[in-house]
Each structure stands twice: as C-alpha cells, then as structure tokens.
Amino acid sequence: MKALYKFAVVLVLSYFIVVPILALPVNALSDAPVTVITEWEMKWEENSLSTAIEAASDYQEESGWFPFKYGEPDPEKPADIHSAWLRFQLPDLTWTRPAILISKLTATDVDIFIDNQVVYESHRDYPFTKNEILLPLSPNESKKFIYIKLETERNWLGLKEQLVIGEHDELKQGYMKRDILDVILGASLIFISLSMLLGITVLNKSFMIGWNSLCVIILSLGLMIVTYSPFLHTNYPEIGLISYYLFDISSTLFMASIFIFFEKIFGKGPFGIISIFKRIQIIIALSNTILLLLGFFFDIFKEWQLLAGTLFFGLSIIVGNILLVGFLVFYCRKGNKDAIILTTGFGIFAVIGVAEVSLYFIKSSGYSLFLWKWGILFFIASLIIILARRVIHNYEQVVRYSQKLEIFNNELQRSEKMEIISQLAASVAHEVRNPLQVTRGFLQLLGEKTVNDKDKGFLNLAMNELDRASEIITDFLTFAKPQVDQITLLHIANELSQIEGMLVPLATMQGATFHVDLSPDLFIKGNSSKLKQALINIIKNSIEALGEDGEIRIHAYEELESKMVIIRIKDNGEGISEEDLKRLGEPYYSNKTKGTGLGLMVTFRIIEAMHGKIQFISKKGEGTEAIIYFPSGKNSINHSIAE
Numbered sequence: 301m302k303a304l305y306k307f308a309v310v311l312v313l314s315y316f317i318v319v320p321i322l323a324l325p326v327n328a329l330s331d332a333p334v335t336v337i338t339e340w341e342m343k344w345e346e347n348s349l350s351t352a353i354e355a356a357s358d359y360q361e362e363s364g365w366f367p368f369k370y371g372e373p374d375p376e377k378p379a380d381i382h383s384a385w386l387r388f389q390l391p392d393l394t395w396t397r398p399a400i401l402i403s404k405l406t407a408t409d410v411d412i413f414i415d416n417q418v419v420y421e422s423h424r425d426y427p428f429t430k431n432e433i434l435l436p437l438s439p440n441e442s443k444k445f446i447y448i449k450l451e452t453e454r455n456w457l458g459l460k461e462q463l464v465i466g467e468h469d470e471l472k473q474g475y476m477k478r479d480i481l482d483v484i485l486g487a488s489l490i491f492i493s494l495s496m497l498l499g500i501t502v503l504n505k506s507f508m509i510g511w512n513s514l515c516v517i518i519l520s521l522g523l524m525i526v527t528y529s530p531f532l533h534t535n536y537p538e539i540g541l542i543s544y545y546l547f548d549i550s551s552t553l554f555m556a557s558i559f560i561f562f563e564k565i566f567g568k569g570p571f572g573i574i575s576i577f578k579r580i581q582i583i584i585a586l587s588n589t590i591l592l593l594l595g596f597f598f599d600i601f602k603e604w605q606l607l608a609g610t611l612f613f614g615l616s617i618i619v620g621n622i623l624l625v626g627f628l629v630f631y632c633r634k635g636n637k638d639a640i641i642l643t644t645g646f647g648i649f650a651v652i653g654v655a656e657v658s659l660y661f662i663k664s665s666g667y668s669l670f671l672w673k674w675g676i677l678f679f680i681a682s683l684i685i686i687l688a689r690r691v692i693h694n695y696e697q698v699v700r701y702s703q704k705l706e707i708f709n710n711e712l713q714r715s716e717k718m719e720i721i722s723q724l725a726a727s728v729a730h731e732v733r734n735p736l737q738v739t740r741g742f743l744q745l746l747g748e749k750t751v752n753d754k755d756k757g758f759l760n761l762a763m764n765e766l767d768r769a770s771e772i773i774t775d776f777l778t779f780a781k782p783q784v785d786q787i788t789l790l791h792i793a794n795e796l797s798q799i800e801g802m803l804v805p806l807a808t809m810q811g812a813t814f815h816v817d818l819s820p821d822l823f824i825k826g827n828s829s830k831l832k833q834a835l836i837n838i839i840k841n842s843i844e845a846l847g848e849d850g851e852i853r854i855h856a857y858e859e860l861e862s863k864m865v866i867i868r869i870k871d872n873g874e875g876i877s878e879e880d881l882k883r884l885g886e887p888y889y890s891n892k893t894k895g896t897g898l899g900l901m902v903t904f905r906i907i908e909a910m911h912g913k914i915q916f917i918s919k920k921g922e923g924t925e926a927i928i929y930f931p932s933g934k935n936s937i938n939h940s941i942a943e
Contacts (some may be wrong), residue, residue: 334466334926338370340388386448395522398437399468404461405431407450430530465847482529485929516557520550645682649675792822812850819857826910834906845873870925876918
C-alpha cells in the first residue's frame with residue numbers, strides 16, 4: 301500500500317513538472333531573418349469539376365478575387381461552395397534554402413501550384429481539415445505567385461495564420477518542435493495510463509472499476525491530444541484515417557469513463573442522475589463505435605457517424621460538464637473533501653472545455669481547439685489524488701478492522717481461558733477446601749498441645765499457608781460462580797462510604813491520603829458484597845503500589861448521554877508498563893511476590909456479571925487509573941415511583 305501511495309505521488313509530480321515542461325509552447329520563428337506575409341487574395345470556386353491544373357490556369361485572371369488580411373474576421377463561405385483559391389506573391393528569396401511555412405490551413409484537400417505546376421498536394425478521404433505545410437522553395441521563384449486550391453465538405457475553409465518565409469532548416473526546426481509537443485504530451489499521458497495498469501496488482505478488487513476508468517480517462521485524453529494534432533496527418537498520411545477515427549472513439553470513451561469514475565467515488569448522485577447519465581454515455585460510446593465500424597463498409601454510415609460523432613461529442617461535453625459541475629457544487633456544500641479536490645482540477649478543465657466547444661459551434665467549426673490540453677493536466681492530477689486518497693482511506697479502515705479483530709481474538713482467547721479455569725475451579729475447589737479445613741483444625745490442636753516454641757512457629761507457619769490456600773480456593777469459587785444472586789438497587793455513596801471506612805486505616809499505615817468525590821443520587825443494580833469485593837481488590841492494589849506522599853482519589857459520577865455510572869480510582873503509585881497493562885486480569889498474572897492474579901481476575905468477573913466493564917490507564921512511574929462503568933439504576937427508581 302505504501303508503494304501504491306508513492307506511485308500516485310510520482311504520477312502527480314509527473315503531471316505538474318515533467319508534462320508541463322514538455323508542453324511549453326515553442327515559437328516557430330527562430331532568430332534567423334524571416335519575411336512574414338500578412339495579406340493574400342481569396343476566390344470561391346463555383347466549378348468544382350475542373351481539374352486542379354486547369355483551374356490554376358483559369359484562375360490567374362483578375363475577376364472574382366477579393367483581398368484578405370491576417371487578423372480580419374473569417375470570410376463567410378457560400379452554402380453551395382466547397383472549394384476556394386488562395387494566392388499571394390513571393391518576395392525576393394535571398395536565403396540559401398528558402399521555404400514557406402503555411403500554418404492553420406483549413407481544408408480536406410490541398411493543392412499548391414507555382415507556374416501552373418503542382419508543388420504540393422494532399423488529399424484525404426476523411427474529414428480532417430487541419431494542415432501544417434512546410435514547402436521548400438527555390439531562389440529563382442522570387443516574385444512569383446503561389447496558388448493554393450482548397451476543398452472541403454465542412455462549413456469553413458481558408459487560411460487563419462500569417463505566412464512565414466525564411467531559411468528551410470530554421471523553419472523546420474521550429475515547425476517540428478511546435479507540432480511534435482502535442483504528440484509528446486499525448487504520448488506521455490498514454491504511457492502513464494498504461495503504467496498505471498501495473499498498480500492493479502496491489503489493488504483490492506473493489507477499486508478495479510475506479511482504477512480502470514481512471515486509466516481509460518487518461519488514455520483517451522492522451523489519444524485525443526495526439527490524434528487532434530496535424531503532425532501525424534501531415535507527416536504520416538498513411539495513418540491519418542486511423543488517427544481521425546481514434547479521436548472520435550477516444551472522445552466518446554472519455555465522457556463515459558468520467559461518469560463511471562464519478563459513480564465509483566460519489567455514488568449514484570442525487571436522484572440517481574450520475575448513474576443515468578453514465579448509462580447514456582455508454583450507449584453513445586457504443587453507438588458511435590458501431591457506426592464507425594460500419595462506415596468502413598458503407599458510406600452512409602460514415603456520414604451518420606460524422607454527424608452524430610461531432611454532435612454527440614459536443615453535447616456530451618457541454619451537458620456532461622454542466623451536470624458534473626452541479627454535482628461538485630452539491631458535494632462541496634456538504635464538505636466532501638474529494639469533491640473540493642476534484643472541483644479545483646475539473647473546474648479549470650470544464651470552463652476551458654465548455655468555452656472552446658461553444659466557440660467551435662458558434663464559429664461553425666472554424667475554431668481550432670487548443671486550450672483544453674492545458675486544463676487536462678490539472679484535471680487528471682485531481683483524479684489521481686482522489687483515487688489515491690480513497691485507496692489509502694480504505695487501507696486505514698482495513699488496518700482498524702484488523703486491530704479490532706485482534707482485540708476480539710484476544711477477548712476470545714481470554715474467554716476460553718476463563719472458561720477453562722471456571723470449570724476447573726467448579727470441579728476442584730470444593731474437593732480441595734474440605735481437606736484443608738480438616739488439616740488446619742488438627743494443626744491448631746497440635747499447636748495448643750506443643751510446648752516447644754520452635755515447633756509452634758512451624759505450626760503457625762503451616763496454618764498461615766493453609767489460610768492463604770483457603771483464600772485462593774475462595775477466589776476460585778467466586779470466579780467460577782460470579783453470579784450476583786441477591787440483586788438490589790445500590791446507592792454508590794453508601795457503598796463507597798463503607799469501603800472508605802475499611803480501607804482508610806490501611807492507607808494511613810502506608811502514609812497515603814484518601815480523597816473521595818461523589819455525585820449525589822448515583823444508583824446501580826447489583827450485589828452489595830460482590831461490589832465491595834471488586835472495589836476493595838482494586839483499591840488495595842492501589843494502596844500497595846503507593847510510595848511516599850501517596851494519594852488515592854475516587855471520583856464517581858453519572859454520564860447523562862450514555863446513562864452510565866462511572867467510578868474512577870486513581871493513584872500516584874509506581875504505575876504499570878504498557879505490556880503489563882495488557883495482561884491485567886489474566887489468570888496467574890501478578891506483579892506481587894506472592895500474588896496469584898486471581899484477585900483482579902475475580903474483580904473482572906464480578907464487574908462483568910453486573911453488566912459493567914473496567915479499563916486501566918497507566919504510565920510507568922506516574923500512577924494508575926481504574927475506570928469502572930455500570931449501567932445507571934435511575935430508571936428502576938423512576939419506574940418504582942411511577943407504579
């Protein structure tokens with residue numbers, strides 16, 4: 301479990317240290333001199349059936365072109381137009397290996413012409429419209445026009461970034477650094493999600509759902525970042541189709557996994573909304589995946605998947621985030637720490653996600669999503685912290701349960717010992733006591749007839765030992781049959797006053813003081829003689845443990861909430877070590893030279909027979925406190941008065 305905790309800490313640190321460093325934006329422009337083109341011309345193409353080369357030749361005429369400047373609002377594409385042209389004039393190409401960097405070019409198919417010759421072409425059979433192009437140029441192409449033909453079935457096409465002309469190697473370095481960082485960030489998340497699967501080996505089965513859903517969340521986010529970047533589509537077009545559909549699958553799995561995780565941590569939610577929306581998300585994910593697979597064989601399903609995938613992904617993000625934020629507010633108001641942690645991470649991600657998806661639909665798919673990647677880091681870190689907290693919390697519960705189980709096991713062993721001794725005492729005590737009494741009687745007669753003082757001393761010693769053996773037998777009998785036969789309502793003040801009268805002289809002989817503090821009207825149900833026997837055993841032990849300036853304090857009161865009468869007997873004697881404290885009440889355990897341990901064992905049995913309990917608090921060299929709990933007998937008094 302400690303290994304799992306360290307594993308979670310390492311994951312969180314990796315998000316906040318390693319991944320953000322990798323994700324730092326890199327400027328595509330180097331310190332080398334570059335030329336920036338901020339103005340170009342654009343023209344809508346009405347005859348989409350013409351070939352690219354013919355169209356390039358035809359559209360060199362001046363009619364139909366309109367100027368466009370970087371930073372201006374995007375031009376509105378006519379509804380029946382699916383292709384357009386861009387053109388701009390190259391400056392003097394004074395670089396050794398000149399090149400032009402074309403960023404944020406939106407179109408499915410792209411053809412670039414110089415002198416009516418195709419110098420670049422990209423045609424996709426899937427609707428991914430982001431393009432990043434680094435086009436090599438030749439110095440003899442200075443002052444020439446570049447024509448770019450764009451085609452798409454989507455709602456927007458065109459250029460949304462200024463054009464940069466400079467040294468090829470310098471532009472390539474910046475271009476590669478900028479786009480490959482998305483791949484590195486996504487790949488890091490994918491690697492972390494796969495690494496997290498190793499933690500399953502140390503997890504309890506009850507955490508499998510939460511842990512697996514968290515792995516799918518991180519995996520889907522990593523795949524979304526990698527596949528949404530134009531890097532793979534531009535540099536590895538052969539896997540472009542797979543990348544495109546992986547984004548759709550990841551996006552649908554993401555929201556379904558989020559609600560599975562939420563349900564595991566917070567339950568079904570108010571009115572079961574979390575569980576209901578979880579099932580809806582699972583249905584959306586399965587439906588989108590089925591349409592995706594069918595789309596490989598039937599074009600109509602591909603169109604349905606394209607429409608449904610975009611629509612349901614956007615709606616699930618917006619509606620799902622609204623619901624989840626509402627749940628977090630609900631649980632935060634209840635003081636749920638997990639909700640507070642998740643609110644911090646998820647709140648950042650949710651605000652960015654809703655804002656970007658809303659802009660995406662407002663601008664009719666003309667907005668490029670990019671900010672959501674930064675919110676992911678905080679969101680995932682909060683999920684890992686919550687799951688780690690939950691695992692650690694349950695581990696602590698297991699530890700507490702094991703400690704309780706150990707206590708119950710010790711109690712069971714003690715009960716078994718008590719039962720064995722009880723049976724032994726019941727079967728042997730009577731048989732042993734009678735011969736002892738007879739032997740003592742004859743020894744007493746012999747002592748009266750003996751004249752020799754030395755022999756009398758031996759006989760007195762023998763009778764004293766027989767008396768001590770008889771007391772042990774009496775303790776055995778009391779232990780074997782601790783039932784309090786004559787149960788009456790006992791007034792604690794009266795009982796303790798009698799005990800005080802008997803034991804104050806003994807305490808005075810030890811040079812100790814005796815303090816009694818009693819609350820009035822304390823009553824319990826039990827047997828007076830048995831109660832006295834139990835309390836005398838405890839107080840005598842306290843007196844015998846006292847040193848100089850010894851003091852014994854007895855405090856009795858009633859705890860109203862639990863309706864228990866509590867008697868506290870505290871001394872400032874030598875105290876008991878922690879190991880010895882655990883063994884108090886065990887048979888034959890005693891700190892006294894001639895002690896058998898039966899006295900305190902009998903005390904435990906008497907208190908248990910009167911439905912009470914006793915506990916000891918002690919520290920070596922600072923004294924011992926015995927705390928005895930008895931059910932209050934006031935209810936019996938009130939009942940008698942009512943009758």
